[in-house]
Amino acid sequence: MTKLRRGVSEIFPEQLDSKSPDDNFNERLAQSNQPLRIKFGIDPTGTDIHLGHSVVFRKLRDFQDAGHTAVLIIGDFTARIGDPTGKSEVRKQLTTQQVQQNAQTYLDQVRPILDFDTPGRLEIRYNSEWLSQLDLAKILDLLSTMTVGQMLAKEGFALRYEKEAPIYLHEFLYPIMQGYDSVAVEADVELGGTDQKFNLAVGRDLQRYFKQKPQFGLLMPILIGTDGVQKMSKSLGNYVGLSEDALTMYSKLEKIPDDLIIQYFELLTKLPLDGLPENPRERQKLLALDVVSQYHGKEAAKDAQKAALNLTGGNAKQADAVPEFSLTEVEFPAKLFYILNASGLCKSSSEARRQMQGGGVRLDGEQITDVNLIFDSIDDLNGRVLQLGKKKFVRLVG
Amino acid sequence: MTKLRRGVSEIFPEQLDSKSPDDNFNERLAQSNQPLRIKFGIDPTGTDIHLGHSVVFRKLRDFQDAGHTAVLIIGDFTARIGDPTGKSEVRKQLTTQQVQQNAQTYLDQVRPILDFDTPGRLEIRYNSEWLSQLDLAKILDLLSTMTVGQMLAKEGFALRYEKEAPIYLHEFLYPIMQGYDSVAVEADVELGGTDQKFNLAVGRDLQRYFKQKPQFGLLMPILIGTDGVQKMSKSLGNYVGLSEDALTMYSKLEKIPDDLIIQYFELLTKLPLDGLPENPRERQKLLALDVVSQYHGKEAAKDAQKAALNLTGGNAKQADAVPEFSLTEVEFPAKLFYILNASGLCKSSSEARRQMQGGGVRLDGEQITDVNLIFDSIDDLNGRVLQLGKKKFVRLVG
Numbered sequence: 001m002t003k004l005r006r007g008v009s010e011i012f013p014e015q016l017d018s019k020s021p022d023d024n025f026n027e028r029l030a031q032s033n034q035p036l037r038i039k040f041g042i043d044p045t046g047t048d049i050h051l052g053h054s055v056v057f058r059k060l061r062d063f064q065d066a067g068h069t070a071v072l073i074i075g076d077f078t079a080r081i082g083d084p085t086g087k088s089e090v091r092k093q094l095t096t097q098q099v100q101q102n103a104q105t106y107l108d109q110v111r112p113i114l115d116f117d118t119p120g121r122l123e124i125r126y127n128s129e130w131l132s133q134l135d136l137a138k139i140l141d142l143l144s145t146m147t148v149g150q151m152l153a154k155e156g157f158a159l160r161y162e163k164e165a166p167i168y169l170h171e172f173l174y175p176i177m178q179g180y181d182s183v184a185v186e187a188d189v190e191l192g193g194t195d196q197k198f199n200l201a202v203g204r205d206l207q208r209y210f211k212q213k214p215q216f217g218l219l220m221p222i223l224i225g226t227d228g229v230q231k232m233s234k235s236l237g238n239y240v241g242l243s244e245d246a247l248t249m250y251s252k253l254e255k256i257p258d259d260l261i262i263q264y265f266e267l268l269t270k271l272p273l274d275g276l277p278e279n280p281r282e283r284q285k286l287l288a289l290d291v292v293s294q295y296h297g298k299e300a301a302k303d304a305q306k307a308a309l310n311l312t313g314g315n316a317k318q319a320d321a322v323p324e325f326s327l328t329e330v331e332f333p334a335k336l337f338y339i340l341n342a343s344g345l346c347k348s349s350s351e352a353r354r355q356m357q358g359g360g361v362r363l364d365g366e367q368i369t370d371v372n373l374i375f376d377s378i379d380d381l382n383g384r385v386l387q388l389g390k391k392k393f394v395r396l397v398g
Numbered sequence: 399m400t401k402l403r404r405g406v407s408e409i410f411p412e413q414l415d416s417k418s419p420d421d422n423f424n425e426r427l428a429q430s431n432q433p434l435r436i437k438f439g440i441d442p443t444g445t446d447i448h449l450g451h452s453v454v455f456r457k458l459r460d461f462q463d464a465g466h467t468a469v470l471i472i473g474d475f476t477a478r479i480g481d482p483t484g485k486s487e488v489r490k491q492l493t494t495q496q497v498q499q500n501a502q503t504y505l506d507q508v509r510p511i512l513d514f515d516t517p518g519r520l521e522i523r524y525n526s527e528w529l530s531q532l533d534l535a536k537i538l539d540l541l542s543t544m545t546v547g548q549m550l551a552k553e554g555f556a557l558r559y560e561k562e563a564p565i566y567l568h569e570f571l572y573p574i575m576q577g578y579d580s581v582a583v584e585a586d587v588e589l590g591g592t593d594q595k596f597n598l599a600v601g602r603d604l605q606r607y608f609k610q611k612p613q614f615g616l617l618m619p620i621l622i623g624t625d626g627v628q629k630m631s632k633s634l635g636n637y638v639g640l641s642e643d644a645l646t647m648y649s650k651l652e653k654i655p656d657d658l659i660i661q662y663f664e665l666l667t668k669l670p671l672d673g674l675p676e677n678p679r680e681r682q683k684l685l686a687l688d689v690v691s692q693y694h695g696k697e698a699a700k701d702a703q704k705a706a707l708n709l710t711g712g713n714a715k716q717a718d719a720v721p722e723f724s725l726t727e728v729e730f731p732a733k734l735f736y737i738l739n740a741s742g743l744c745k746s747s748s749e750a751r752r753q754m755q756g757g758g759v760r761l762d763g764e765q766i767t768d769v770n771l772i773f774d775s776i777d778d779l780n781g782r783v784l785q786l787g788k789k790k791f792v793r794l795v796g
Binding site: 141 | 564
């Protein structure tokens with residue numbers, strides 16, 4: 001129970017003095033003889049997931065570990081139809097194949113987080129299963145459960161209506177579709193970010209309308225990005241991607257600002273918050289090691305830690321300064337000394353060979369002295385860090 | 399052309415200086431090589447039609463007579479689903495059978511107005527044909543063509559929103575469904591009362607969205623009722639029903655107030671307005687005779703006129719004063735003299751027989767002297783007027 005509440009921003013409705021399992025979350029958990037159904041919906045529109053997204057997935061895993069069923073809803077229906085007005089960036093129309101691919105990429109990335117294997121712990125559903133079956137009569141029925149006033153009270157809409165920015169009628173349907181997903185899967189709890197409160201509440205209303213027990217909404221905080229200022233987002237560049245290599249991940253995480261780090265521990269690890277190192281630098285390293293371990297395993301995390309140490313001489317601040325060298329102009333197979341020269345780390349091929357023989361060259365922190373070392377393709381080097389002496393680095397990119 | 403514009407309140411868009419048949423009604427008529435499709439939609443929710451409804455049907459007939467196709471849309475879809483909130487009187491949920499019956503009754507009543515027989519002049523469509531085929535994707539598409547602001551600008555909604563009276567989301571769909579009917583039947587013109595302007599404009603927008611030529615809206619005035627004050631309506635009692643008997647119809651119409659009568663002539667007859675009698679009483683009689691002829695034929699109309707004259711001694715004002723006598727307590731078969739007594743027209747059965755023999759008794763203006771005249775059932779007398787002497791009347795009702 002304590003574990004399920006770790007990091008949670010809000011559970012609603014939460015009337016702790018009530019004995020009714022409809023509005024007391026503890027009662028609902030206690031009275032349930034069978035696994036609860038914990039809903040979380042994702043949009044298969046993008047493919048790169050970052051630690052910000054992982055917050056809710058980790059909470060979903062907590063429920064799985066407590067014996068409940070994670071019901072992961074893939075919003076393929078809306079992804080396929082897009083936004084008819086074409087005004088929305090996130091509602092581009094995708095083909096069925098694109099949606100399938102995106103969903104698969106999505107699932108691959110969250111595989112380290114969720115329990116995919118224990119029977120009964122994960123149910124993956126595509127919402128086209130029920131949304132494509134809705135006809136006009138049913139849609140009129142769904143729409144009749146809400147008023148224009150309620151919809152316009154929603155933060156996003158209220159602001160736009162006030163500013164006289166156009167709100168297209170179909171936009172009112174999106175919260176209702178998400179709410180109807182809860183009816184379709186008979187959710188007991190729906191997880192979401194704090195920005196999802198309205199939509200989760202619509203789910204409750206619709207479930208009541210269809211004579212189901214209304215779900216609880218469980219809201220998780222929105223993770224602040226590595227810049228310590230804005231919410232983590234790919235477009236802002238302040239993100240740590242779940243599919244990034246161990247060294248990149250480690251390098252980003254070991255620089256998390258101290259005023260943010262407790263929340264990162266709370267939301268991204270299982271470490272007890274009262275046993276953290278007192279030294280800020282040690283806290284950063286522990287966070288980075290723990291999180292990288294989750295996605296790449298303990299060994300790779302330790303290697304990344306070592307490589308990062310080598311890269312920066314122990315000074316994490318330098319890590320952003322690593323310049324990149326594009327391998328696209330290099331003809332493969334290619335010898336390493338050639339790349340040392342081409343990248344500008346050495347002034348000539350002969351200097352490069354000399355430096356290698358003298359022990360001054362490292363690849364991802366590992367000393368390389370074999371001047372004949374050859375790489376077959378760009379993929380063998382992409383993302384790795386090439387180092388000359390103690391202070392000169394380039395990151396090789398494809 | 400002049401005929402098509404008789405009584406019309408507004409045609410839109412109407413840019414008379416434009417050469418484009420998309421916004422110049424005359425051009426559209428002139429350029430069309432084939433019959434235009436003139437849409438009118440009806441709700442098969444009630445069954446009794448009155449002269450107020452006939453105004454638009456008569457205009458539809460004008461278009462038929464000009465060689466165009468009347469496309470009569472029966473809104474069976476919405477009638478069958480009703481209003482999910484149950485708040486609307488006119489959106490009660492009806493069974494398919496009820497809808498069919500109502501539609502049939504409706505059609506029977508407008509049979510005297512429309513041309514049902516000339517090939518190609520009438521197309522009857524049920525909107526469930528296309529509305530029941532709509533899925534969520536298509537509905538999102540339709541809804542995306544309009545904004546919340548446009549919808550709330552609609553008179554009925556604006557007022558309610560201002561008053562903070564709840565507007566349910568599904569209500570926004572009704573104008574869109576009506577508009578989509580225009581797309582489905584590819585209407586060139588849609589007829590309606592002046593209160594339908596918004597809905598007809600939605601039809602234009604949707605047709606444009608689906609790359610069709612947008613329809614023209616042709617609005618007819620709302621007929622004022624026989625009280626000369628409020629719009630004609632069954633619930634207000636100021637109506638003349640199309641299925642009422644000739645005498646009832648005549649009696650109501652010969653009392654139309656003089657300040658209303660020109661509009662009645664314009665909207666309910668084909669008589670030239672500049673050749674009407676100068677005497678107000680003669681105008682009333684001409685109007686009544688003409689309209690009754692349309693629904694009951696010339697002979698019946700003349701008979702009704704005679705009966706009405708007998709009823710009132712030529713003084714139309716008395717006609718409202720006809721009291722009613724309910725036949726429900728009378729045991730059938732019943733002799734007429736018995737009813738003369740029971741109704742209070744005569745003080746005893748013997749007086750009744752005497753009056754009949756003396757020629758003082760009339761039924762619907764026809765003298766009855768046979769004291770043995772017997773009626774088998776209530777239906778034989780329901781609605782007829784029983785008269786004693788020149789001044790005493792009762793209307794027999796079932």
